[in-house]
Amino acid sequence: MKILVVSLLRLGDLIQQAPLLQGLREKHPHAEIHLLLNRQFADVRRILGDTVDKYIHFDRENLQKGLGEASYNILWSYSQLEKLVHELNAESYDLALNFTHNKLSAYLIGAVDAKEKKGLYQQDGRFQGLHNRWLRYFNDRFSGTQKSLFHYVELLGKAFSIPVKSAPAAPVKAKSKLVLFQCLTSDSKKNWGLENFHQLKRTIEISLVDYEVMILGAPFEKETLLKVFSEKDLLICDLVEARKHLQNAALLVTGDTSIKHLAAQTGTPIVEIAIGSSDILKTGAYSARTVALTSAVACAPCSHSQPCSQKTHICAEDISMERVFGAVWDQLSGEKIAERNALLSLERAVWSLYLDSGEMAVEPSHREALQSAQDVWQARTQLYSMWLTKAREALPAREVLATHKTFQSTDVAGLVLCAQDILKSKQDEAGYFQPFVEALLTRFTQPVQIYDRVHAALQEVEELLSIREQFTHHLQTLSMEGGVYYAKGIGQLPISGFEEAGESLQRNPENAEL
Amino acid sequence: MSMITFSENHESSLIAFEAGEPLASLRDPRAEGLKWVYSLGSLPTSHVVVVGLGSGFHIAALADVDPGLSITVVESRESLIPVFRSQFPELAGRVEIVVVKDAQDIFKADFYQDILNKRSFVLSFRECWGQHVDFFSEMFAHLTGRSAESVKYHFEEFGINIKALYFQSKNLLNIKDVLPVVEASVMPENKKQLFRVLGELVK
Numbered sequence: 001m002k003i004l005v006v007s008l009l010r011l012g013d014l015i016q017q018a019p020l021l022q023g024l025r026e027k028h029p030h031a032e033i034h035l036l037l038n039r040q041f042a043d044v045r046r047i048l049g050d051t052v053d054k055y056i057h058f059d060r061e062n063l064q065k066g067l068g069e070a071s072y073n074i075l076w077s078y079s080q081l082e083k084l085v086h087e088l089n090a091e092s093y094d095l096a097l098n099f100t101h102n103k104l105s106a107y108l109i110g111a112v113d114a115k116e117k118k119g120l121y122q123q124d125g126r127f128q129g130l131h132n133r134w135l136r137y138f139n140d141r142f143s144g145t146q147k148s149l150f151h152y153v154e155l156l157g158k159a160f161s162i163p164v165k166s167a168p169a170a171p172v173k174a175k176s177k178l179v180l181f182q183c184l185t186s187d188s189k190k191n192w193g194l195e196n197f198h199q200l201k202r203t204i205e206i207s208l209v210d211y212e213v214m215i216l217g218a219p220f221e222k223e224t225l226l227k228v229f230s231e232k233d234l235l236i237c238d239l240v241e242a243r244k245h246l247q248n249a250a251l252l253v254t255g256d257t258s259i260k261h262l263a264a265q266t267g268t269p270i271v272e273i274a275i276g277s278s279d280i281l282k283t284g285a286y287s288a289r290t291v292a293l294t295s296a297v298a299c300a301p302c303s304h305s306q307p308c309s310q311k312t313h314i315c316a317e318d319i320s321m322e323r324v325f326g327a328v329w330d331q332l333s334g335e336k337i338a339e340r341n342a343l344l345s346l347e348r349a350v351w352s353l354y355l356d357s358g359e360m361a362v363e364p365s366h367r368e369a370l371q372s373a374q375d376v377w378q379a380r381t382q383l384y385s386m387w388l389t390k391a392r393e394a395l396p397a398r399e400v401l402a403t404h405k406t407f408q409s410t411d412v413a414g415l416v417l418c419a420q421d422i423l424k425s426k427q428d429e430a431g432y433f434q435p436f437v438e439a440l441l442t443r444f445t446q447p448v449q450i451y452d453r454v455h456a457a458l459q460e461v462e463e464l465l466s467i468r469e470q471f472t473h474h475l476q477t478l479s480m481e482g483g484v485y486y487a488k489g490i491g492q493l494p495i496s497g498f499e500e501a502g503e504s505l506q507r508n509p510e511n512a513e514l
Numbered sequence: 515m516s517m518i519t520f521s522e523n524h525e526s527s528l529i530a531f532e533a534g535e536p537l538a539s540l541r542d543p544r545a546e547g548l549k550w551v552y553s554l555g556s557l558p559t560s561h562v563v564v565v566g567l568g569s570g571f572h573i574a575a576l577a578d579v580d581p582g583l584s585i586t587v588v589e590s591r592e593s594l595i596p597v598f599r600s601q602f603p604e605l606a607g608r609v610e611i612v613v614v615k616d617a618q619d620i621f622k623a624d625f626y627q628d629i630l631n632k633r634s635f636v637l638s639f640r641e642c643w644g645q646h647v648d649f650f651s652e653m654f655a656h657l658t659g660r661s662a663e664s665v666k667y668h669f670e671e672f673g674i675n676i677k678a679l680y681f682q683s684k685n686l687l688n689i690k691d692v693l694p695v696v697e698a699s700v701m702p703e704n705k706k707q708l709f710r711v712l713g714e715l716v717k
Contacts, residue, residue, distance in 0.1 A: 060715065062558065067689050067716050073633040074659035074668055074689060076558075077715070081708050104714035111707035122707065 001031040002091055006109055007099040008058055010186070011041045012258035014048075016286060017099055018265055020153060021051045023162040024097075034091065036108075046240050047262070058084065058108075089113045096121075097160055098129070101138065118160055133355040134159035140434065142282060149348045149430055153286045158355065179204060179213045179328070180235070180245060182254035184221045189276030189308050190256045192316050192324075194228040199321050200253065201233075204328060211250070211332070216242055216259060251331050253324065260285045271327045275315040277304040291327045293319050342369035346377060347430035350468045370475045381468060383425070384432055388461050391418045391436060395454055401447040411447055415440055415454060432461050516645050518593045528597055530569045532644035537568035537594075539641075547575030550639055559635045563588060565654045567611060568642020570598035576637075577605055586625060586634075587611045588653055590646060617652040621667060629657060630667055660686040674699035690716050 005021065007014055014037060024033060032053045037044065039057035059080065066077035089112060096112055098105050098119030106129075110122035120129045120139070130136050138155045141148035148155065157164030183197045201213040214235050217225050222236050235245055243262050246252060252263040253271045256278035263270050264287035272292045274280045279301040280292045294300065295315035302308065302315075346369050370377060394414030404411060419437045422428055435457035444450045516533040523529050523540050530537040539546035550572050560582055564573060567589040577585060585608060589595070592613050599606065612625050620626045628634075636657045643650045655661035659668030665687060666676045676695055689712050696709045 063712070064715050066558075067712060070654070070658060070660060070686050071636055071638070072658070073629075073635065074665065074687065074692070076633050076635070077689070077712055078708060079633050081711060085704075085708065102714075104711060107707050107710040107714065111704050111711070122710070124703070 001028060001095070002093045003028065003031050003033045004036060004088065004091070004093040004096045004112065004114060005033065005052075005099055006036045006096065006105045008036070008038055008060070008102075008105050008108075009100055010038075010258075011044060012256070012261050012283060014041055014044045015258050015261035015265070016153060016283070017156075018048055018051070018261075019164045019286065020099065020156055020160075020162055021048060023157060023164045024160075025051050027162060034093075036088070043239060047243070056084075056088070085111050099156060101142070101156075132159050133357065137351070137355055140438075141431070147429075147431070148281045149344065149351055151284065151286055152282050158352075176248055176250040177210045177212055178245075178249045179211050179251045179253065179332075180216050180249045181213060182216045182252065182257050182259040184217065184224060185255040185257050185276075187276060187304075189302065189313075190278050192255055192273045192275060192319065193313075194225070196316070196321055196324075197253075198228050200324055200328070201229075203321065203325050207325075207329075208332065214245075216245065216252075251328060253328060256283055260290075263287070264290065269331045271324065271331055273319055273324060275300065275313075275319060276308070277302050289331075291331060293323060293327060295319055342373040343376060343380075343429075345369045346373070346471075350464065350471055351430065353467045353471060354464050367475050370472065377472070380427060381465070381472065383427055384461070384465055384468075387418065387422055387433060388458065388465060390421075391415060391454075391458055391461075394418050395451065395458070398448060398451045398455075401451050404447045407444055407447045407450065412440065412450060412454075432464050433457075435460060518591055520597055527571070528569070528601055530594055530597065532591070535644055537642045537644050538571050543569060543571035544575065546641070547572035548579070550641075551575045551579045554637065557583065557635060560584065561586070561632060561634055563629060563634050563636045563657055565636060565638045565650050565657065566640075566642045567591075567594050567598055568639065568644070570594070570602060572639045572642065573598070573609055574602050574605065577608055583608075585609045586629075588614055588620075588657070590615055590649060591644075614653065617649060617656060618663075620653070620656055621664070626657075626667070630670070655686055658686075660688070662687065665692065672696070672699070672701050672705065674701055688716070689713070 003024065005024070007017055009017075021033070021035070025031075033051070034054040034056055035048070035052045036056045036058055039059045040061060042055065042057055045052070045055050063077045063080060066072040066080065085108075093112065093114040094116065096109050096114035096117045098109050098117075098121060101120050103122075106120040106122045106127055109117055109119070117123075117129060119135065120127060122128070130139055134155060137148075137150075138152075138159060142152070150158070153164060156162070181197050181201065183191070183194055185191055197215075201215075204211055204213050213233070215225055215229050215233050216235050216237070218238070219236055222234065225234055235242075237245065239258070239262065242259055243266060246259070246263045246266045246268045249263075249268050251269050251271065252260065253273070254260045254263070255273050255275070260270050260272055264285035267287070267289065269289040270285050270287060270291070272278075272280070272285060272290055274284065274292050274294045278284075278294075280294060284290065284292055295318040297315050297318050299309065300315045300318075345365060349363075349366055394412075394417070396411060401411060409416070419433075419440050422433050422437060428434070436454060439450065439453040439457050442450075442453065444453075519531045520528045521531060523543070525542075527543055529540055529543060557580065561584045562576070563586045564576070565588050567573065567587045573585060573587060577583065585605075587609060589611055590613065595611050595613070598611070602609075610625075612623070614620050614623070629636075634657070636654060638650065638654050640647070640650075652661065656664040659665055669676060669692070674695060676692075689709075693709055693713045696706060
């Protein structure tokens with residue numbers, strides 16, 4: 001079996017996708033896995049190693065040069081691309097997976113002959129591959145403003161049925177007293193500032209006298225780092241050496257960089273300063289040992305391609321040195337990193353049940369979460385049910401809308417008011433009503449079109465609420481019984497005891513003979 | 515046609531003049547040629563077309579820096595050729611010079627077909643264009659497929675109707691100008707997909 005994985009992203013994303021590729025290898029141990037990646041990040045093979053059998057390069061820089069510079073024949077880039085596609089087609093892939101999920105990769109996979117294609121691709125004049133609920137969720141959340149409940153790697157793993165292991169939750173390295181900083185990122189908007197890092201270094205070394213702070217950097221960053229740090233503080237290295245340093249470190253403090261994904265892989269605790277265009281849901285380290293510090297300013301996270309629109313770098317200013325030091329302290333002291341967000345874990349469970357269209361094993365943590373957040377959870381359930389009822393009542397009948405020749409906003413005034421209530425309340429954190437709100441923001445020419453879209457969105461909410469109700473009921477039942485069953489007269493039996501009882505009820509041939 | 519004359523500089527190199535204007539640096543034509551070649555960076559091809567011969571020092575520099583490169587020069591001023599050949603006899607086998615008097619004539623020429631087949635890389639050295647800036651600019655656009663007139667030859671294999679492009683301004687065309695035409699044309703879907711990929715790369 002031959003599998004093509006298309007990942008035309010940046011270095012950090014490629015490193016972040018390592019668990020996906022490892023999961024793919026586990027799922028198809030005898031398959032030949034080829035990875036199509038941007039040529040400029042070819043060095044990532046030193047990190048991914050044997051997980052991938054063949055690395056194929058997409059020469060984005062040269063293709064763009066050929067398109068942008070007049071000296072190149074207008075079809076030069078076309079020829080290069082055609083050559084690449086011929087090369088790919090000669091491999092006769094059984095499966096093509098799109099890990100990139102953008103139009104560029106969708107068109108490219110559309111041009112490649114593969115027996116099966118998973119993820120977004122364009123064929124027969126339309127985008128396809130979003131039949132899977134997980135992929136639709138991924139598409140909706142990552143192209144819209146609503147936050148996702150799941151990490152990007154987790155979503156892709158679910159969408160492609162690839163078993164993904166989170167980074168090992170290694171205990172704090174007791175012997176290590178090394179704290180590493182990765183101060184510079186690929187984009188100045190995402191830099192917290194060298195002066196801030198310098199102050200943090202001094203604070204750590206004064207407050208935690210055993211600890212030593214060293215600064216990681218690539219060779220091209222050395223000159224910039226030397227403006228603030230002395231040469232003896234620097235660890236100038238490539239990715240492979242950086243991984244070795246991370247393995248020996250107690251903590252990494254970093255911006256949104258590829259180094260943090262390496263740290264996630266090695267199980268090194270991370271304090272991430274996510275500012276500028278950094279979006280922790282999209283590019284945050286996939287590790288349970290990460291504390292991400294984000295800014296509360298209104299413009300954050302900003303667009304990746306746009307320069308900062310503010311007079312000063314307010315998102316960086318919003319994250320104080322004391323706050324970062326607090327996170328460093330928590331990580332190094334090994335105390336509970338962050339209180340588990342009970343509601344969030346329950347919402348994730350409900351969405352997983354919905355997206356999987358199946359059953360999910362209930363974890364003990366869900367029961368604990370429900371116990372600790374029962375009141376809020378129930379109040380939210382009632383609120384969602386109320387919104388659903390209100391929206392259903394406000395939705396005019398299809399037959400009525402069909403008689404209208406043109407669409408007018410007054411036709412859906414009740415729905416708009418309902419959507420306003422939802423948005424103003426800021427209670428729909430899990431995004432149950434997001435498709436409903438988006439349906440009202442879409443332009444339609446025919447009134448019945450809006451009916452169909454809103455109706456479908458409300459049906460989805462109804463299904464989610466039904467799952468939520470069943471899930472809550474299930475957790476409450478377990479909670480009441482405390483994981484053990486009681487039977488009158490015979491005392492307490494563990495759940496497993498029923499299996500034994502079940503066996504004893506089987507017909508015994510010896511008894512029959514008697 | 516302006517008169518072409520030649521004059522020796524202090525290094526005894528022959529410099530061509532057109533209407534009193536030198537077609538290369540008088541002081542150091544070799545350094546000027548080398549500077550131009552270094553500004554190009556590495557070329558992604560083994561054959562290039564250069565628009566304009568002038569005094570030929572830039573051609574010599576190009577051949578010198580990349581010994582594996584074969585060069586075709588397009589020039590309208592025939593009188594420049596014998597002097598170039600005598601000044602750089604070692605380039606006789608590597609540099610082909612094509613004389614084109616009228617920009618419209620190239621579409622029928624054999625060498626143009628060769629350029630279409632190879633999708634050749636085209637270089638311009640404006641310092642040697644002298645009085646013929648418009649002519650050489652037009653040649654450059656035709657050779658790269660970036661003029662409205664030439665694009666139909668470059669896109670011949672796709673069999674698309676490129677009439678819409680005639681409404682484009684005289685600026686050099688790029689792939690973005692052609693994409694709507696490609697999208698509206700009847701051509702194999704897999705080829706259209708490749709153009710769509712290119713469209714994403716120029717966003």
